[in-house]
Amino acid sequence: xxxxxxxxxxxxxxxxxxxxxxxxxxxxxxxxxxxxxxxxxxxxxxxxxxxxxxxxxxxxxxxxxxxxxxxxxxxxxxxxxxxxxxxxxxxxxxxxxxxxxxxxxxxxxxxxxxxxxxxxxxxxxxxxxxxxxxxxxxxxxxxxxxxxxxxxxxxxxxxxxxxxxxxxxxxxxxxxxxxxxxxxxxxxxxxxxxxxxxxxxxxxxxxxxxxxxxxxxxxxxxxxxxxxxxxxxxxxxxxxxxxxxxxxxxxxxxxxxxxxxxxxxxxxxxxxxxxxxxxxxxxxxxxxxxxxxxx
Numbered sequence: 001x002x003x004x005x006x007x008x009x010x011x012x013x014x015x016x017x018x019x020x021x022x023x024x025x026x027x028x029x030x031x032x033x034x035x036x037x038x039x040x041x042x043x044x045x046x047x048x049x050x051x052x053x054x055x056x057x058x059x060x061x062x063x064x065x066x067x068x069x070x071x072x073x074x075x076x077x078x079x080x081x082x083x084x085x086x087x088x089x090x091x092x093x094x095x096x097x098x099x100x101x102x103x104x105x106x107x108x109x110x111x112x113x114x115x116x117x118x119x120x121x122x123x124x125x126x127x128x129x130x131x132x133x134x135x136x137x138x139x140x141x142x143x144x145x146x147x148x149x150x151x152x153x154x155x156x157x158x159x160x161x162x163x164x165x166x167x168x169x170x171x172x173x174x175x176x177x178x179x180x181x182x183x184x185x186x187x188x189x190x191x192x193x194x195x196x197x198x199x200x201x202x203x204x205x206x207x208x209x210x211x212x213x214x215x216x217x218x219x220x221x222x223x224x225x226x227x228x229x230x231x232x233x234x235x236x237x238x239x240x241x242x243x244x245x246x247x248x249x250x251x252x253x254x255x256x257x258x259x260x261x262x263x264x265x266x267x268x269x270x271x272x273x274x275x276x277x278x279x280x281x282x283x284x285x286x287x288x289x290x291x292x293x294x295x
Contacts, residue, residue, distance in 0.1 A: 004032070004033070004034040005034065005083070005084040005085060005104075006034050006035065006036060006082060006083040006084055006085070007032070007034065007035040007036075007083050007084075007085045007086075007087055007100055007104070007157070008035070008036055008038055008078075008081030008082060008083030008085070008086050008087070008160075009027050009035055009036065009037045009038065009087050009088070009089055010038050010040070010074060010077045010078055010081065010086060010087065010088045010089070011023070011024070011037055011038065011039045011040070011077075011088075011089055011090070011091060012040045012042060012070065012073050012074050012077055012090065012091075013039065013040065013041050013042060013044055013048050013052070013091045014041075014042040014043070014044055014048075014067070015044045015045060015046045015048060016044070016046075016048050016090075016091030016092060017044075017046040017047045017048045017051060018092070019091060019092040019093075019094075019202060020048055020051050020052065020091045021051060022094050023089055023090070023091045023092065023093060023094050024037065024051075024052070024055060024059065025094075026089075026094035026095045026096075026097075027089065027095065028055075028058075029097050030095065030097060030098075030099065030100050030101070031097055031098050031100075031101045032098075032100040032101040032104060035058070035083070035087075035100065036058055036059075036060060036081070036082060036083060037055075037058060037059040037060065038060050038062070038077050038078075038080050038081045039052045039059055039060065039061045039062065039077075040062050040063075040064065040073050040074070040076060040077035040080070041061065041062065041063040041064065042064050042067055042068065042070075042073045043063065043064055043065070043066065043067045048091070049061070049063065060080065062076075062077070062080055064076065069171060069172070069173065069174040070173075070174045070175075070177065071169040071170060071171055071172075071173040071174060071177030071178075072169075072171035072172075074088070074169050074177065075168055075169045075171050078163065078168060078169070081160070083160065084159065084160055085104070085107070085157055085158065085159060085160065086156075086157070086158050086159075086160055086163055087100065087103075087156065087157050087158075088153045088154060088156055088178075089154055090153070090154060092202045092204065093154045093199065093200060093201050093202055094199070094200050094202075095154070095198065095199050095200070096197070096198050096199065096200070098198070099117075099155075099198040099199060100157070102117075102194060102196070102198060103115045103117070103157040103194065103198070104157070106192055106194060107157060107159075107192070110190070110192060111190050112189075112190045112191050112192045113158065113159045113161070113162035113185070113189035113190060113191065114156070114157075114158045114159070114162060114182075114185045114186065114189055114190075114191035114192075115156070115157040115158070115191065115192050115193075115194065116134055116151050116152070116155045116156050116157070116182075116191070116192075116193055116194070117134060117152075117155040117193065117194040117195075117196060117197065117198040117199065118131060118132060118133055118134050118155070118193075118194070118195060118196060118197045118198070119132050119134070119152045119154065119155050119197050119198065119199040119200065119201055120132065120197050120199070120200045120201065121201050121203060122200055122201065122202045122203065123203045124202060124203060124204040125203075125204065131197055132150055132152065132197075132201070133150060133195075134150050134151050134152065134155065134193050135148070135149065135150050135151050135193070136193060136195075137186060137191070137193070143234045143235050143237050143238025143239075143241060144238075144241075145179065145182060145183055145186065145238075146183075146234070146238050146239075146241035146242040146245060147241040147244075147272075149179055151178070151179075151182050152199060152201055153178040154199045154200075154201055155198060155199045156178075156182075158185065162185060162188075162189050163181075163185075165188070166181070166184040166185055166188060167184070168181070169181055172220075172223070173220050174213075174216060174220070175213055175216055175217045175220050176217060176220045176221060176224060179224070180224060183228070183233060183234070184233070187233055187234070214249055214252060214253050214256075215253060217249060218246060218249050218250060218253065221242065221245065221246045221249070222246060224242065225239065225242050225243065225246065228242065240271055241272070243269070243271075244270050244271055244272045244275050245275075247266045247267070247269045247270045247279075248266075248270060248275050248278070248279055250262075250263075250266040251263045251266045251267055251270075251279045251282060251283065252282065254266060255282060255283065260283065263279075263282075263283050264283060266279075267279050267280060267283060
């Protein structure tokens with residue numbers, strides 16, 4: 001398989017038994033066959049280990065000693081990988097059968113070091129399926145990532161060399177480590193977006209990026225803002241996009257705690273018209289009425 005380089009599929013798991021088989025099976029169903037799964041069990045207490053270890057030797061199972069932050073665990077999993085390319089799949093998501101084949105054809109026919117694609121958002125609660133259009137970026141325009149970030153980690157294929165050159169995942173993140181990695185990669189290397197949904201992201205309310213972790217997300221975003229400003233990774237415009245997002249999330253957090261005056265204070269710091277209006281409506285109308293309008 002000298003003309004078919006190995007792809008390491010990084011799967012991190014903490015009590016993911018409910019959807020785990022579907023996720024793993026979607027890798028085994030790939031039309032591109034030269035892959036390995038590096039399965040990192042972040043001290044699960046359910047049947048995740050039993051399910052993962054029931055597969056053949058193409059799935060390499062590892063278990064951590066202590067529960068750690070998600071991107072620290074992802075980093076450890078990558079260290080166990082042997083592939084020239086890295087891909088990522090969480091245990092509640094799944095891929096379309098040609099995901100790896102299509103992306104490898106694209107990355108090998110161009111000078112790109114990083115490939116991503118559109119994907120479907122599957123809402124388990126509402127039983128809906130929505131197409132998510134991934135960021136259409138021009139090379140070196142990292143700032144647009146922060147205006148409306150839609151690059152799904154599950155859609156990424158990246159060269160191992162590029163991942164290592166930018167320092168890989170920052171182990172200090174639990175929620176936004178993927179945004180940090182993508183920003184560092186797209187600022188430095190050529191990349192491509194495939195305008196086709198190749199993956200399925202499942203939303204079920206218990207996802208690590210859900211609203212229950214909003215306070216942690218804000219804290220991590222503030223850390224990213226400081227680091228980006230210090231490193232001059234993005235322009236002033238890009239920093240303002242990131243600042244807008246932080247203040248928008250602070251509006252939501254304040255409203256969840258019924259701190260309306262605090263939400264107004266954060267609203268006044270938003271410099272994006274659409275985000276300002278969206279935040280203003282959230283302050284003005286109760287969530288129950290907003291949900292009715294959406295329906």
